[in-house]
Amino acid sequence: MRLAVITVVAGRHRHLRLQQAGLAVGTRRPDRYVVVTMDDDAAADALAGRHPAARTVAVPLGAEGRMPLAAARNAGARRALADGADLLVFLDVDCVPGENLLARYAETAADGALLCGTVTYLPPPPPEGYRLATLPDLAPPHPGRPVPEDARVLRGGDHRLFWSLSFALTARTWRDTGGFCEDYTGYGGEDTDFALQAAGRGVDLWWVGGAPAYHQHHPVSRPPVEHLDDILRNGALFKGRWGTWPMEGWLREFADRGLAAYDRDTDTWRSTGEAGRRTRTPTAYRADRAGRPR
Incomplete structure (x- = not known):
């Protein structure tokens, strides 16, 4: 199974580099690492000379400078599929994969399933930055989503709880979903739309234990x-x-x-x-x- 990791980026290069470092030390390495840049020419330089090697795809900003998140994810998937990927793993740029994330997605993957691992929101990093080895000890997974045990998979999940921070699906399932609706631009809504579209086409939602991702801290507004x-x-x-x-x-x-x-x-x-x-x-x-x- 050829596995591609897809992430979209507009800045946050420090976060992107730590994600890349996490991919480099996992028990399963990606066959392709596709980074979709949204008006971010400097991202390729931030990744250069590091492993795994990244293939960048540029997507312009939308109307009034809005980030085309849906279109960017679709562009990343097209590139990964063109490179022969059998399994697509989408990670938010702020998310660092746990060491077994890719392995668990790969061993769990099945046509007709949308896979979601747990996500932990990390506290602010120390002055020297995060250390990969200590990430699992910094905070528990987000309580708003199921947290199955490492060897378990919870099938029949609520599609309205889907989030695009960390998920995976086979190439066939991606094609069955039709991808993200590109009418969405800017922030919000496109991930729930994608999940409901998947549900309407018979794609089940599975919560995968043992596939953690760690969301790096950054300032946010509540509400946004x-x-x-x-x-x-x-x-x-x-x-x-x-x-x-x-x-x-x-x-x-x-x-x-x-x-x-x-x-x-x-x-x-x-x-x-x-x-x-x-x-x-x-x-x-x-x-x-x-x-x-x-």
Whole structure:
């Protein structure tokens, strides 16, 4: 089984290098390491001369400089498949693979299954940075997802709990899913959409024990105010495609802070134009029948 690891990047080269270092010492090494750069020409230099060798694919930013996360993942998959990959492993750039992550994905992989390992959110690193050997001891896996024992696989998972930080699927299953919907740009929604699309095509969700990934610390906003407009726009797209609004917890927090408002009569979320956001005027987001936000 030829295994390809795919990650997308726009900055965070220190995180990317530690991911590369983790891949180099795993019990199963990738046959291909595909790094998709989003307006990030310097990423190739950050990876040069290190193992495993990376193949870079450049994808331009979308409208208004929004990151094309869905399109970038699809581009990475196309490159990996063109290189003969049988198993695609997607890792967020901030995620360092545990030493058995690739081995567990490879031995568990089956057509018709979407595989997800555990993810641990690490505390801030010490001044000298993280050490690979100590990552498992720094924090427990995220409690919001199943945490099976190392040798176990939990089948029949809830597709709405899928996250794109760490997952794997066979080449055939990837083709069956149709890939990520590239109408999503910027932050939010595209991973849940992908999982529901997979479910609709008969792909089961499996939680794989013994396949940990460690998410490196970086500052975040809670809720992610800097992504407000992306979330509202992508949420409307999701609503049009699936009939419900995603990311409801964040939407409620935006509303509590006066940054967004919901109109029950029109099933519309709108930004309020409050200070601290990137846009300057209120914008309403409602899905049309084709699923496009307008």
